[in-house]
Amino acid sequence: MTDLLLFKGIDEPGLNTIDVYKRTGGYESLKKAFAMPHAELIEQLTDSGLRGRGGAGFSMGKKASFIPQGDMQKYVVCNADESEPGTFKDRELIQKNPHQLIEGVIIASYAVGATISFIYIRGEYDQQADILDVALAEAREKGYLGEDILGSGFSLDLQLYRGAGAYICGEETGLLDSLEGKRGNPRLKPPFPAVEGLYGGPTLINNVETLSTVPHIIEMGAREYAAIGVQDSTGTKLVSVSGNVKRPGNYEIELGISSREIIFDLAGGPPDGREVKCWFPGGSSSPVLTADDLDISYDFDSLADAGSMLGSGAIIVVDDSNSVVDVAWKLAHFYSHESCGKCTPCREGTKWTLTMVGRIKDGTATPMDLDIMASVQDQIIGHCLCVLGDAMAMPVGSLIAKFRDEFEAEIEAARERRERALTGGVLA
């Protein structure tokens, strides 16, 4: 295993202060970046093969290269909304090493020529936001933010923005609307944020983990970074493992190790006597995989080939003591609650899926409802402004496809329970 990058010394006391961060080599990459022409910086990011860690896995360097040149006001926005169920890696990065993120944002802003940038953090992360506020004040005071940073001639105003509790504000254009002081409704794309984003200006949006990786790429060079991991999935990745495992937590892995190694060797596997029933490889939006898929290499392409996705890198393990119907209900409940309501297939589809799973649980469904549920998912996918609807349709659809027997058994069992209750136990 390669050395830790993002988690290097993460538990060192005081790493969240600028002095300790600098003692461990912090802000050296920034100096190195200032000595490079913008084009070379973006080339480094592209050559590193770094793919976005927020969900979509798009090449960071390529996205930065879409930002037009010219004198217009440009922005970098760090997405610290982290609301995808199962994901909690950005939280640990911000809380324990906020300057690593700040340094990454400064380098990215310099690379694309943004002089005003933002970190949009979910409002629930109150303690982490306070830590970031202190770190930002330190960076301003020590001349890493503000006018003419380290004599480079580059100036940056970096502001923290606290959200107020809405999953959809993690979607990049919903986030921009929220940051502009509106309801967080996603926008029609194109235009993409790189061309017309925050306040109408070109905007580069990246996840906390993506931006925290930037100083390491500059420090070690694109080629050395690209040597970590596997083809098209370079580098290390933080995986958040939770659910039915003995040691839930964030682990920094080299992309391309086996999923079994993460779930069993690192997170300890399910409790004794229990087995993996299904697992979400990349947050609750990713189609579920089963125990048969545990040996899949944990990287972007292998998981996509297996019909799922790496997403945010959040593994949720469900053991065999749980009902998949309950899991489907939680999923549908979450997405129908978080749908912003702008598109009919998403707003109505998530609500009806929730209602139908509810019918299974209370014994009023028939097996035909499973086909209707599957068709509802088909009608959501690809028919909306953003992919929140798809993010419910894909995992729910995969649960029905892979565990149809269990859904049918539960429909029957719940129906009998209901009849028994209605007839006062006469049937029993």
Add this chain to the structure above:
Amino acid sequence: MSDPDLDLLPEFHTSVQRFDKGSRIPGWDRAADLDKDPAEVPDPADTEVPAELRAVIEAEMARFPDIHSAAIPALFAVQRRDGWCTPEGIRQAACVMGVTPAYLTSVATFYDMLNTEPCGPRQVYVCTNISCSLCGADELLGLLQEELQGNEEVNLRGFECLGACDIAPMVSVDGVYVGPVPFDEVPELARQIVAGEDPLPGRQLVKRPSADPKVSGSQATNPEGSDA
């Protein structure tokens, strides 16, 4: 159901409640109320805004290229003062920002952390999303509800994933994350919430070492782990 057209509709149509002209939407054809005042930016002359609130909101407005970005921070400022986003507070914030109260209300109603109905000022969230519910979150919420029943100071609610699934099942007490919360510590937690004490100090997330065995000083420097 006075419309004669309706009589021509087949029977099954009338089983859905219909309003004028067969519409399912009540009042769809009612003219706009022209006597009602148009939405207006509150007049500073007759809107009294306490100096502290004004100072906080103005400082927020100055942080952004566009003052509208101060909407959420302004609403949080109102909620901190009043416990929830009161109409009076929204009016004052709108006056400072030079926007209509309706605009701020539309923003407030979108977000889960902003309360537009009266509620207790203490915000306690129990995550009931997938990972936490796999670890007993629904029972935890039920137990805490029993303990805090009738307490008007506390706004206790089930919440979506709070980004702390590693300490499932977990609770956020005014932003302080604690977990995993064993059921037998619920009465103690409830007592601390009511008394305004530091919640379960030994179980706070910010004090937790990394789970990754490669991190020195982590919880599991030995990959087999002591709890395995």
